[in-house]
Amino acid sequence: QQPVQSPQAVILREGEDAVINCSSSKALYSVHWYRQKHGEAPVFLMILLKGGEQKGHEKISASFNEKKQQSSLYLTASQLSYSGTYFCGTGGGSTLGRLYFGRGTQLTVWP
Amino acid sequence: DAGVTQSPTHLIKTRGQQVTLRCSPKSGHDTVSWYQQALGQGPQFIFQYYEEEERQRGNFPDRFSGHQFPNYSSELNVNALLLGDSALYLCASSLEVPGQGYSPLHFGNGTRLTVT
Numbered sequence A: 001q002q003p004v005q006s007p008q009a010v011i012l013r014e015g016e017d018a019v020i021n022c023s024s025s026k027a028l029y030s031v032h033w034y035r036q037k038h039g040e041a042p043v044f045l046m047i048l049l050k051g052g053e054q055k056g057h058e059k060i061s062a063s064f065n066e067k068k069q070q071s072s073l074y075l076t077a078s079q080l081s082y083s084g085t086y087f088c089g090t091g092g093g094s095t096l097g098r099l100y101f102g103r104g105t106q107l108t109v110w111p
Numbered sequence B: 001d002a003g004v005t006q007s008p009t010h011l012i013k014t015r016g017q018q019v020t021l022r023c024s025p026k027s028g029h030d031t032v033s034w035y036q037q038a039l040g041q042g043p044q045f046i047f048q049y050y051e052e053e054e055r056q057r058g059n060f061p062d063r064f065s066g067h068q069f070p071n072y073s074s075e076l077n078v079n080a081l082l083l084g085d086s087a088l089y090l091c092a093s094s095l096e097v098p099g100q101g102y103s104p105l106h107f108g109n110g111t112r113l114t115v116t
Helices: none
Strands: A004-006 A009-013 A018-023 A030-036 A043-049 A060-065 A070-075 A084-091 A105-110 B005-007 B010-013 B019-024 B031-037 B044-050 B053-057 B064-068 B074-078 B087-094 B111-115
Touching: A004 A084, A009 A018, A018 A084, A018 A105, A030 A060, A030 A070, A043 A060, A070 A084, B005 B087, B010 B019, B019 B087, B019 B111, B031 B074, B044 B064, B074 B087
Parallel strands: A009 A105, B010 B111
Antiparallel strands: A004 A018, A018 A070, A030 A043, A030 A084, A060 A070, A084 A105, B005 B019, B019 B074, B031 B044, B031 B087, B044 B053, B064 B074, B087 B111
16 A cells, blocks of 8 residues: 655756655545655655645645546755655545555755 | 654664663644654554554554553554664654544654664
């Protein structure tokens, strides 16, 4: 039930855009996005719910395609602070708190 | 407002030994989940505690056990340690909201366990 993330790694210059994808073979109720910097705890970014509700964080946005069971995280005009590993976590309707995390996408932003 | 705190930050143990990791949830949170994160991998769900009971459990052996106290803090115990148990152990707290099918997780910085 582990979601699949792509790409595995992205290297950007400041101001460039990036898209990180997350797909699941199981029906999704919610998709959670977290960012983890080296040596730190994962930090919650946003949740996307089945039915189209969306919550955002800073200037990062995301979409949730229920039919394709996919979510995409969009980082526009990237900043140095965006560097880190991004994880998507997928949850079903009966799995409060239990998330299945992907292997992560490592994002590096250079000046 | 203190976030999730975990102790110790690092631990080195020998195969066969037992270990206890501790977690204090974010103020106001009542649910604690434990995750294991191997190097280069995403966090893997171990179990979740709510109202002092184990509510959900991931695919981990019985060597992994836990407890939640009345003040919502939690412990993770691992018996008969194996080399493969070496990982970062993350505690995450959340607030149970009735009727809401999701709840953001707030993670601690983790305990780095090394088994030699």
